[in-house]
Amino acid sequence: MWFPIDPRSPTPIYQQIVDGVKEAVAKNILQGGERLPSVRELAGLMTLNHNTVAKAYQELERERVIDVVRGRGTFVAAPGSRPDRAERIVRMKDIMKQLWVEAHHLQITSQDLMTMMQDAVLEWDQERGQEES
Amino acid sequence: MWFPIDPRSPTPIYQQIVDGVKEAVAKNILQGGERLPSVRELAGLMTLNHNTVAKAYQELERERVIDVVRGRGTFVAAPGSRPDRAERIVRMKDIMKQLWVEAHHLQITSQDLMTMMQDAVLEWDQERGQEES
Amino acid sequence: MWFPIDPRSPTPIYQQIVDGVKEAVAKNILQGGERLPSVRELAGLMTLNHNTVAKAYQELERERVIDVVRGRGTFVAAPGSRPDRAERIVRMKDIMKQLWVEAHHLQITSQDLMTMMQDAVLEWDQERGQEES
Amino acid sequence: MWFPIDPRSPTPIYQQIVDGVKEAVAKNILQGGERLPSVRELAGLMTLNHNTVAKAYQELERERVIDVVRGRGTFVAAPGSRPDRAERIVRMKDIMKQLWVEAHHLQITSQDLMTMMQDAVLEWDQERGQEES
DNA sequence: GTGGTCTAGACCACC
DNA sequence: GTGGTCTAGACCACC
Numbered sequence: 140m141w142f143p144i145d146p147r148s149p150t151p152i153y154q155q156i157v158d159g160v161k162e163a164v165a166k167n168i169l170q171g172g173e174r175l176p177s178v179r180e181l182a183g184l185m186t187l188n189h190n191t192v193a194k195a196y197q198e199l200e201r202e203r204v205i206d207v208v209r210g211r212g213t214f215v216a217a218p219g220s221r222p223d224r225a226e227r228i229v230r231m232k233d234i235m236k237q238l239w240v241e242a243h244h245l246q247i248t249s250q251d252l253m254t255m256m257q258d259a260v261l262e263w264d265q266e267r268g269q270e271e272s
Numbered sequence: 273m274w275f276p277i278d279p280r281s282p283t284p285i286y287q288q289i290v291d292g293v294k295e296a297v298a299k300n301i302l303q304g305g306e307r308l309p310s311v312r313e314l315a316g317l318m319t320l321n322h323n324t325v326a327k328a329y330q331e332l333e334r335e336r337v338i339d340v341v342r343g344r345g346t347f348v349a350a351p352g353s354r355p356d357r358a359e360r361i362v363r364m365k366d367i368m369k370q371l372w373v374e375a376h377h378l379q380i381t382s383q384d385l386m387t388m389m390q391d392a393v394l395e396w397d398q399e400r401g402q403e404e405s
Numbered sequence: 406m407w408f409p410i411d412p413r414s415p416t417p418i419y420q421q422i423v424d425g426v427k428e429a430v431a432k433n434i435l436q437g438g439e440r441l442p443s444v445r446e447l448a449g450l451m452t453l454n455h456n457t458v459a460k461a462y463q464e465l466e467r468e469r470v471i472d473v474v475r476g477r478g479t480f481v482a483a484p485g486s487r488p489d490r491a492e493r494i495v496r497m498k499d500i501m502k503q504l505w506v507e508a509h510h511l512q513i514t515s516q517d518l519m520t521m522m523q524d525a526v527l528e529w530d531q532e533r534g535q536e537e538s
Numbered sequence: 539m540w541f542p543i544d545p546r547s548p549t550p551i552y553q554q555i556v557d558g559v560k561e562a563v564a565k566n567i568l569q570g571g572e573r574l575p576s577v578r579e580l581a582g583l584m585t586l587n588h589n590t591v592a593k594a595y596q597e598l599e600r601e602r603v604i605d606v607v608r609g610r611g612t613f614v615a616a617p618g619s620r621p622d623r624a625e626r627i628v629r630m631k632d633i634m635k636q637l638w639v640e641a642h643h644l645q646i647t648s649q650d651l652m653t654m655m656q657d658a659v660l661e662w663d664q665e666r667g668q669e670e671s
Numbered sequence: 672g673t674g675g676t677c678t679a680g681a682c683c684a685c686c
Numbered sequence: 687g688t689g690g691t692c693t694a695g696a697c698c699a700c701c
Contacts, residue, residue, distance in 0.1 A: 153700085162369070165376035188701060204377065227378045234371045235392045236295070241367065243298035243400075244337065245360045246351065249393045256389060259368045260382045267376075282699085284676060311689060321678045326689070343686040343688045419685085428635070431642035454686060470643065493644045500640060501658045502561070504633045509564035509666075510603065511626045512617060515659045522655060525634045526648045533642075548684090550691060577674060587693045592674070609673045609701040 144185060152187060156195035161204055164215060166267045175205060175213040277318055285320060289328035294337055297348060299396065300403035308338060308346040410451060418453060422461035427470055430481060432533045437483040441471060444479075543584055551586060555594035560603055563614060565662065566669035574604060574612040 142159030144152060163169040175181070178196060182189040196213060199205045206214050242252040275292030277285055296302040308314070311329060315322040329346055332338045339347045375385040408425030410418060429435040441447070444462060448455040462479060465471045472480050508518040541558030543551055562568040574580070577595060581588040595612055598604045605613045641651040 158370075158373075161377060162373050165373040190701070194700090202377075224378060227374060231371065231374050231378065231380075231388070232392065234367060234374060235389055236396070237291075238364065238367045238371060239393060239396050240291075240295050240298040241360060241364050244294060244335075245357060245364065247364075249397050253386070253390060253393065255364070256368055257386060259365065260372055260386065263369070263372050264382050279677095286676080310687075312687090321680095322689090323679090323691095324677065326691095327676090329689080340689065341686095342690080343684080345688060424636075424639075427643060428639050431639040456686070460685090468643075490644060493640060497637065497640050497644065497646075497654070498658065500633060500637045501655055502662070503557075504630065504637060505659055505662050506557075506561050506564040507626060507630050507633065510560060510601075511623060511630065513630075515663050519652070519656065519659065521630070522634055523652060525631065526638055526652065529635070529638050530648050545692095552691080576672075578672090587695095588674090589676095589694090590692060592676095593691090595674080606674065607701095608675080609699080611673060 144187070153191050153195040153198065156181075156192065157198050157202075160195070160199055161202075164204060166263065169215045171215050171217040173215045175215065177212065277320070286324050286328040286331065289314075289325065290331050290335075293328070293332055294335075297337060299400045302348045303403075304348050304350045306348045308348065310345060410453070419457050419461040419464065422447075422458060423464050423468075426461070426465055427468075430470060432529065435481050437481055439481045441479040441481065543586070552590050552594040552597065555580075555591065556597050556601075559594070559598055560601075563603060565666045568614045569669075570614050570616045572614045574614065576611060 142155075142163065144155050144159075160169065160175075169175070175196075176184065178192045179189050181187075182192045185192075196205065196207060200207050203216055206216050208214065238256075239249070239252065242249070247255070275288075275296065277288050277292075279285060281288065283291075293302065293308070302308070308329075309317065311325045312322050314320075315325045318325070329338065329340060333340045336349055339349050341347065371389075372382070372385065375382070380388070408421075408429065410421050410425075426435065426441075435441070441462075442450065444458045445455050447453075448458045451458075462471065462473060466473050469482055472482050474480065504522075505515070505518065508515070513521070541554075541562065543554050543558075545551060547554065549557075559568065559574070568574070574595075575583065577591045578588045580586075581591045584591075595604065595606060599606045602615055605615050607613065637655075638648070638651065641648070646654070
């Protein structure tokens with residue numbers, strides 16, 4: 140498990156961790172049931188404050204991406220255990236709209252946008268396939 | 273021209289204005305050369321401080337979405353005058369990845385994602401078409 | 406005589422006129438004694454407010470670049486009639502420093518800066534030579 | 539770190555801070571990784587409002603001169619992390635032309651201009667050398 | 672403690 | 687009238 144942290148980014152560090160873990164899960168780099176490093180381990184590895192990592196884990200647990208089991212450790216949630224579908228669908232529409240707005244400012248037609256998206260998705264799906272257990 | 277502002281959102285108000293104007297331009301609700309309300313007019317209409325609106329307009333000018341002519345007013349930029357393509361392409365890939373990651377957490381297949389995107393794009397393109405001058 | 410005006414630039418329009426006239430004089434496109442268009446003529450040609458042009462001419466007269474003769478017209482000053490040397494030397498040092506600072510942020514060595522400057526100066530001197538009366 | 543602020547200058551105060559920091563970095567008075575005073579510290583030292591300093595820091599971050607790490611502080615960027623070369627080269631040509639135009643109005647020959655520039659550059663390079671770590 | 676945002680209100684340059 | 691800047695002071699998220 141690894142992902143880059145940019146301390147200079149306007150995105151808070153804890154959010155970058157949240158995004159990084161979610162991406163790793165989406166790509167199957169982290170798989171259901173797999174153990175994550177403890178808060179203090181990860182903080183050590185990334186030279187971050189352990190409060191920052193703890194906050195990221197709390198957010199990931201709230202989003203049902205991971206399960207924190209007191210005294211045992213932190214694990215990637217089984218895919219079945221992630222509901223809050225409504226919230227995510229709203230969020231997806233939001234991201235789709237952002238994408239469409241940016242495309243138009245770039246003077247990219249909707250058709251070209253769909254092609255670009257298709258290509259990118261194929262690429263990420265392949266990365267994901269390679270990690271398949 | 274109108275878009276809702278949520279003062280309690282974690283997204284800063286000035287950023288909501290930036291996003292709102294960019295969306296309106298992408299949807300052809302605001303067209304090239306069209307005049308925007310003055311900083312103080314818009315502030316009055318939205319019951320915001322003029323500084324907040326001014327900050328939004330400055331950001332929109334930096335992104336080449338609008339042209340600010342001191343002493344005269346603020347205008348939607350002609351489509352041709354918006355470069356910084358490289359920066360926007362990077363941004364688009366970023367948004368596409370976010371979308372793909374969220375989809376996987378929702379257990380939406382890439383194929384379903386493409387279908388949802390297709391539908392949404394059709395819908396927005398239609399809204400845009402209706403505003404065509 | 407011609408130079409482009411960018412109404413979108415943060416540089417005030419009257420300042421752009423001042424800069425444009427000064428550049429034309431430095432390049433010998435405008436020569437000592439030559440008549441400039443009247444305030445209203447130039448305003449008409451450039452579709453600007455005549456107040457803007459008048460302000461530019463006032464500034465050019467203050468800097469002794471032009472002579473405004475009431476009832477007769479406006480003329481490029483003879484080279485001899487431009488003192489205020491002290492003020493200009495201060496200004497030159499200022500511009501030189503800006504140039505040096507920008508170069509360092511660009512990671513251009515002072516030696517390369519001098520070479521670039523040499524090349525640019527040769528080019529402008531040639532343009533100037535072609536206009537020689 | 540120090541530079542004078544002239545509250546009556548037409549150059550906005552926040553821009554004077556931007557210019558001052560950039561000059562200090564070019565002169566090695568501020569070195570890569572070095573911590574700048576916090577927004578409120580600098581505001582206190584200069585008896586300015588913290589918003590004015592914050593605006594300057596935001597502009598310096600946009601120009602990649604400094605790194606702002608939220609909640610931690612503000613640091614001079616490593617020299618490697620400053621791209622936007624194209625934009626800066628355009629800006630340099632601009633400044634070079636201004637210099638050349640001013641020189642001609644002062645009736646300084648191009649040759650004398652190059653000599654003055656050479657001398658000034660030597661002087662600033664020496665200041666810079668003395669700060670070398 | 673760190674930077675970021677926002678309101679309120681004043682003042683300025685430019686048109 | 688137009689946008690831009692600045693102070694004063696409050697409040698917020700993040701470390």
